[in-house]
Amino acid sequence: MKTLNNKLNSFCKALLILVISTNFVFAQxxxxxxxxxxxxxLIPNADPxxxxxxxRIELAKLDTxxxxxxxxxxxxxKKNGLEPANCFGKxxxxxxxxxxxxxxxxxxxxxxxxxxxxxxxxLIDVKNKAVxxxxxxxxxxxxxxxxxxxxxxxxxxxxxxYDASLNDRLVxxxxxxxxxxxxxxxxxxxxGPRMGMTYLFxxxxxxxxxxxxxxxxxLNPTMFQIGYQFEKQYLNGGTYQALFEFVPMxxxxxxxxxxxxxxVINGLRNNKNGWEIGVGxxxxxxxxxxxxxxxHDGKYYLMSNDQSNPRSYxxxxxxxxxxxxxxxxxTTRRFDSGGDNQLMTAVVxxxxxxxxxxxxxxxxxxxxxxxxxxxxxxxxxGFNSIKPE
Numbered sequence: 001m002k003t004l005n006n007k008l009n010s011f012c013k014a015l016l017i018l019v020i021s022t023n024f025v026f027a028q029x030x031x032x033x034x035x036x037x038x039x040x041x042l043i044p045n046a047d048p049x050x051x052x053x054x055x056r057i058e059l060a061k062l063d064t065x066x067x068x069x070x071x072x073x074x075x076x077x078k079k080n081g082l083e084p085a086n087c088f089g090k091x092x093x094x095x096x097x098x099x100x101x102x103x104x105x106x107x108x109x110x111x112x113x114x115x116x117x118x119x120x121x122x123l124i125d126v127k128n129k130a131v132x133x134x135x136x137x138x139x140x141x142x143x144x145x146x147x148x149x150x151x152x153x154x155x156x157x158x159x160x161x162y163d164a165s166l167n168d169r170l171v172x173x174x175x176x177x178x179x180x181x182x183x184x185x186x187x188x189x190x191x192g193p194r195m196g197m198t199y200l201f202x203x204x205x206x207x208x209x210x211x212x213x214x215x216x217x218x219l220n221p222t223m224f225q226i227g228y229q230f231e232k233q234y235l236n237g238g239t240y241q242a243l244f245e246f247v248p249m250x251x252x253x254x255x256x257x258x259x260x261x262x263x264v265i266n267g268l269r270n271n272k273n274g275w276e277i278g279v280g281x282x283x284x285x286x287x288x289x290x291x292x293x294x295x296h297d298g299k300y301y302l303m304s305n306d307q308s309n310p311r312s313y314x315x316x317x318x319x320x321x322x323x324x325x326x327x328x329x330x331t332t333r334r335f336d337s338g339g340d341n342q343l344m345t346a347v348v349x350x351x352x353x354x355x356x357x358x359x360x361x362x363x364x365x366x367x368x369x370x371x372x373x374x375x376x377x378x379x380x381x382g383f384n385s386i387k388p389e
Contacts, residue, residue, distance in 0.1 A: 034065040034123075035073055035102035037084045037093070042111035043143060048085070051110055051146065055121070058150045059106060062158060068102055076100050090124055090131065097126035104132075110149075115141045119153045133157050139170045188241065188271045189384070190354055190363045191231045196380030198223055198251060204335045204374035215291070215300045215311065215336040217257075224254045229382060241269050245278065260285060263348055274354035274363075282348050282369065289339025292328045294318060302338050303331055311338055335373065346371050359385050 036059065039051035053070070060067050073096075077084050080099055087093060093105040108121035116138050123133040135157035139149050148166060155162040200208055200221040210216025227249035235242035245267055251259040267278025290303040296317035304312040307323075319325055352365030361384050369376040 031064065031066040032103040033068055033101065034059065034104045034106055035068045035097055035100050036070070036106045037073070037087055037096070039107070040088045040109035040111075042109060043117065044112070046110065046143070051150075054147050054150050055106060055108065055154070058147070058154050061151070062154065062160060064158065065104070068100060073100050090129065093124050094126050094129050097124070102126055110146065112141065117141055117143070117146075117149065119149050121150075121153055121157055123157070137171075140172075142170060145170055188269060188274070188354065188361075189231060189233075190361055190382065191229055192361075192363075192382050192384030193227070194229050194247060194249070194365075194380045194382040195224075195226045196365075196378055198225055198376055198378035200374055200376050202371075202374040204371070207335050212337050213310070215289075215302075215338055217337050219252065219255050219257065223252045223257075223259075225249050225251045225378065225380065226253070236271075239270060239272055241271060243267055243269065245280070265348060265350060267350070274356070275351075276353070277351045278349075280348050280350075282346050284344050285341045286335060286344040287337060287339040288333055288342050288344075289336035290331050290333050291336055292316065292331050300332075300334070300336065302336070303327070346376075361385070 036052055036056045038048035039055055041048045041051050056067055056070065059065060074084075076099055077096060082096060082099070084096060087096060088107055088109070093107055096102075097105045103126060105124045105126060106121065107124065108119065110120075111118050117140070118136065118138055120136045121134065122131050124130070125132045135153050137149065137153045137156060139145070142149075148170060152162045152167050152170070154160075199205075200223075205221045207215065208217050208219050208221050210218070212218050227247055230246040231243055232246075233241050233243040243266075245263075245265040247263040247265070249261050249263065251257070251261065261282050261284030263280060263282040265278040265280030267276050267280075269276035291300040292303060292313040293300050294316040299316075301313040301316045302309065302311045305314065306312055307314045309315075313319055313328060314323060318328075346369050348367055348369050350365055350367035352363055354361050354363040356362070363382045363384075365380050365382075367378050367380075369378075
């Protein structure tokens, strides 16, 4: 008898443990049931049913609730003669929530106000007939990004982490353009006027300052520049874009000079902070001449047989009065005011940053141009206003 009682006690304990364990597992796995109907869509060409589906998908991503199947919900509502199409108020949602045996109902609205999209979500406790959670977010007017807006608003409602950079691109009015916040503008377009200064170092800089009778130009090596920058983007990754920049320039007009040039740069620009770097080539007109430097006085004479020209090598100390002497072979082709115009090419390395105030862009660029007999540096500033292309 005692043995039987012990066995019964052991069985009861085991059964009790089983029941407790089952309840514990059920409690751990059971999730609140949430029903989602349509979302009140108050923007042009919006579909409340589609927005409701988007909310249902984003809610499922949280992996927190049991989302009631939309077809089961539709059947239950239809059998009871209810119309969920315009059911956005608390009383209506509580009534449908009780009908479909939901713990909560999730509803909301999306509306366009002052060129902003406002997403408003509400979680309603069906049993207590009360709104227990709300979240309201304001975004730029980008209807194609409704799914991302719903995700961010829902994560905000339930205290979940979301992509902060994505939020910035959807929220900030004057963040640099990217494929998300400027769907009709493929690039941060800095096309516009440019003006600045350049300074010429090295041998060419010295020639520029030398008097004209000595092959110089009698100019200041610091010269003003004015031009216009054209752009063509060929790759856009959102944060970065690759582009070609075409910059025709005129230099030296403040010193009564006309020095045209065209610069083509292949650059990489950060759409978010406005920094850019590029390498390219510049093509311009310059005066070059074949010259002979006299070892007697160190001056540069032109390789010209016109003795009436005082800068002809025939008038140098070595050749004056001795025209039968063979022409010198140790000549140099160099920058000289007595030369002919010809095309000049050089490599350009540039770095810059664009500053923004409202819709106004102010690009500032610093560049260097290393050459054989010269080294040029320059600084330019421009401006433009954002215009959708």
